[in-house]
Amino acid sequence: MINIDLKILSLVNESEIECSKQFEEIEKIEFSNQLKVLNAFNKNHIQAHHFIGSSGYGHNDIGKEKISAVFADIFHTESAFVSPLISCGTEAISQTLFGLLRPDDSILCISGTPYDTLKQVIYGVEGKNVGSLKDYNINYYEVDLLDGEFDHIEIKNKINSIKPKVVYIQRSRGYSLRNALNIEQIKNIISDIKTYSNVNIVVDNCYGEFTEELEPTDVGADIVVGSLLKNMGGGITPTGGYIAGKKDLIELISFKMTSPALGVDTGSYEPGYKSFFEGVFIAPHIVAQAKKLVVLASRVLSKLGYKTTPNYDDKLSDIVCCIHFNDKKKLIKFTRAIQMSSAIDSDSILEPGEMDGYEDLIIMASGSFNQGSSIELSCDGPMREPYAGYLQGCLTYQHGKIGLMNAIKAILN
Numbered sequence: 001m002i003n004i005d006l007k008i009l010s011l012v013n014e015s016e017i018e019c020s021k022q023f024e025e026i027e028k029i030e031f032s033n034q035l036k037v038l039n040a041f042n043k044n045h046i047q048a049h050h051f052i053g054s055s056g057y058g059h060n061d062i063g064k065e066k067i068s069a070v071f072a073d074i075f076h077t078e079s080a081f082v083s084p085l086i087s088c089g090t091e092a093i094s095q096t097l098f099g100l101l102r103p104d105d106s107i108l109c110i111s112g113t114p115y116d117t118l119k120q121v122i123y124g125v126e127g128k129n130v131g132s133l134k135d136y137n138i139n140y141y142e143v144d145l146l147d148g149e150f151d152h153i154e155i156k157n158k159i160n161s162i163k164p165k166v167v168y169i170q171r172s173r174g175y176s177l178r179n180a181l182n183i184e185q186i187k188n189i190i191s192d193i194k195t196y197s198n199v200n201i202v203v204d205n206c207y208g209e210f211t212e213e214l215e216p217t218d219v220g221a222d223i224v225v226g227s228l229l230k231n232m233g234g235g236i237t238p239t240g241g242y243i244a245g246k247k248d249l250i251e252l253i254s255f256k257m258t259s260p261a262l263g264v265d266t267g268s269y270e271p272g273y274k275s276f277f278e279g280v281f282i283a284p285h286i287v288a289q290a291k292k293l294v295v296l297a298s299r300v301l302s303k304l305g306y307k308t309t310p311n312y313d314d315k316l317s318d319i320v321c322c323i324h325f326n327d328k329k330k331l332i333k334f335t336r337a338i339q340m341s342s343a344i345d346s347d348s349i350l351e352p353g354e355m356d357g358y359e360d361l362i363i364m365a366s367g368s369f370n371q372g373s374s375i376e377l378s379c380d381g382p383m384r385e386p387y388a389g390y391l392q393g394c395l396t397y398q399h400g401k402i403g404l405m406n407a408i409k410a411i412l413n
Contacts, residue, residue: 002341008405008412015299019312022295026288026316033210033284040073041281051274058268067276068264071232071242074280075217075224078247081254082228082276084269086241088372089206089227090117090357096202096225096243097121099253100166101138108164109142110155110189111181114204115174116382117357148178150189159197167199171216172207172318175382175390179310180318183212187219194220200249206230207318207374207392210287222246223253228279229373231319234286235395237279238370286375290319290393293377293400297321297391300408319375320392330411331387335365337410338379338391341403342367352383360384377403 016023044066054061064082072080086092101107114122122140124132133140141162143154159167169189172180190201203216205224209231216224223245228237243253254264298321299312307324310316325331336350345367352361364380366372377394381387391407394400 002402002406004402004405005409008408011303012296012300012401012405015296015303019292019295019299022313023292026291026295029211029213030284030288032213033287037070037074037281037284040070041277043073044069046070046277051272051277053270053272054268055270056268057266059265061268063273063276064267064269067273067280070277070280071244075215075244077217077224077244079250080242080244081250081257081264082240082242083257083267084228084238084240084271084276085257085267086227087239088229089204089225089241090115090121092225092227092241092243093118093204094121095256096223096253097133097166097168098136099256100200100202100223100249101133101136102165103137104139105166106139106141106162106164107133107166107168108155108158108162108199109140109168109170110150110158111168111170112144112176112178113142114168114170116359119359120357145178148181150181150185152189152192155189155193156196159193159199164199167193167201168204169201169216169221170204172204173309173320173322173390175388177309177322177324177386177388179314180208180211180316180320182315182317183214183216183219186216186221187214190216190220207320210284211291211317211319217245223249228276229370230375230393231287231290232280232283233276233370233373233375234279234281234283235370235373235375235393236282237275240276283375286395287319289395289397289400290375291316292397293391293394293404294319294321296401297323297404300404304408304412318392320390323389323391325387325389325411326385328383328387331381331383331389332363333410334389334407335363335379335381337407338377338403339365339367341399341406342377343399344369358382379407 050066202223203221205226228240298308309322352363360382366378368376375393381389
C-alpha cells in the first residue's frame with residue numbers, strides 16, 4: 001500500500017501552482033495535436049472494418065494501409081510504414097539506416113553520441129561479425145553538440161569533407177545529460193544544411209512526438225522514426241514502430257524490412273489494428289499528461305536541491321526528466337519506488353542488471369500494462385556517474401504525481 005507523506009504532498013501541491021503557466025501551454029499544444037490527429041482520421045475515412053487484421057502474406061491488408069496513411073498525414077509526409085513487426089525504436093532506426101545505406105557510404109550523427117543501444121548497430125561487437133554498419137563497411141562519424149546546440153560550422157565542414165549519404169539526429173537525450181533538441185533547433189540546422197547539401201536527414205523522434213505543435217518532418221526532415229511503445233502508441237498499442245517520410249526513401253527502407261521483392265505490401269497481423277488506431281488517437285492527451293509530470297518533477301526536485309534537465313520552465317521537446325542524483329543508492333531507491341508505485345508488478349524488487357544493447361548495468365522500473373512501455377510511468381538509469389535517473393511517461397498525471405511523491409519519500413529516508 002502507498003501512504004502519502006503529508007509534508008511531501010504539501011510541497012507538491014505548492015509546486016503545482018507554480019507550474020500553472022507551463023501546464024496551460026502543454027494543454028494548448030495538446031489541443032493542436034489532437035485536432036491534427038482527428039483530421040488525419042477524418043481525411044482517411046477510418047471505419048470499424050479497418051480494425052480487422054490479416055493473415056499469411058497480408059496482401060490487401062486495409063488496416064495496415066489505413067494506419068500507415070494516418071501516420072503519413074500526422075507527420076505531413078508522402079508515405080509512412082507502420083508495423084507491429086517492429087519490436088522497438090532501436091529496431092526501427094536500425095532498419096532505416098540499413099535500408100538507406102550501402103557499403104562504403106557514410107553516416108554523420110550531428111547530435112553527439114547516440115543512445116546506448118545503437119552502439120552495437122553502428123560498431124558491432126569486437127571480434128564478431130554481427131552485421132553492424134561497420135561490418136558492412138559503412139562509415140560512421142559524429143559531431144558533438146556545443147552547450148546543447150548544433151555546431152553549424154563543424155557540421156558543414158564534416159558534410160563537405162565526408163559527403164555522407166545520411167545525416168542523423170537524435171532528438172531526445174538518451175542517457176546523456178542534455179535537454180532534448182527542440183523543433184526550432186532542428187529547423188535551423190536542417191535549413192542550414194539544405195543550403196549546401198541534398199543529404200538525407202533522418203530524425204530519431206522517440207519520446208518527442210506531440211511534445212510540440214510541429215514534428216521534424218514539418219521543418220525539413222526527410223525521415224522520422226519512432227516506437228509505438230512510446231508516445232505514438234498512447235499506452236494502448238501493444239507493440240510496433242513507425243517510419244514516415246519521403247516515398248522513395250520509405251520504399252527503400254521497406255525492402256530492408258521485408259525483402260526487395262516485396263516491400264510494404266507484405267506482412268500480416270491477425271490480431272487486428274484497433275489498438276493502433278486507438279493508441280495514436282489518444283496519444284496527444286497521454287503525452288500531455290507525461291509532460292505535466294516532467295514539469296512537476298523538475299520543479300519539486302529542484303526545490304529539494306537536485307539538478308534536473310529540463311528545468312521546470314524550459315521548453316519541452318520530449319517526455320523525460322533527467323535527475324542528477326550523484327548517488328548510486330538514491331538512484332536505486334528512487335527507481336525502486338517508481339516500480340512499487342505501479343499498478344503492475346508493484347511487488348518486484350529491482351536490482352541493477354545487464355540488458356541487451358547496454359554497456360553498463362541498468363536499473364529499470366517499468367510496471368507497465370505493455371511490457372517495457374515507456375509512455376507509461378517508468379524510470380531507468382545506468383550504473384555510472386553521475387548516477388542520473390530518467391523519469392518518463394504516465395497514463396494519467398495523477399498516477400505520475402503519486403509515483404513521484406512515493407519516490408521522493410524513498411530518497412528522503
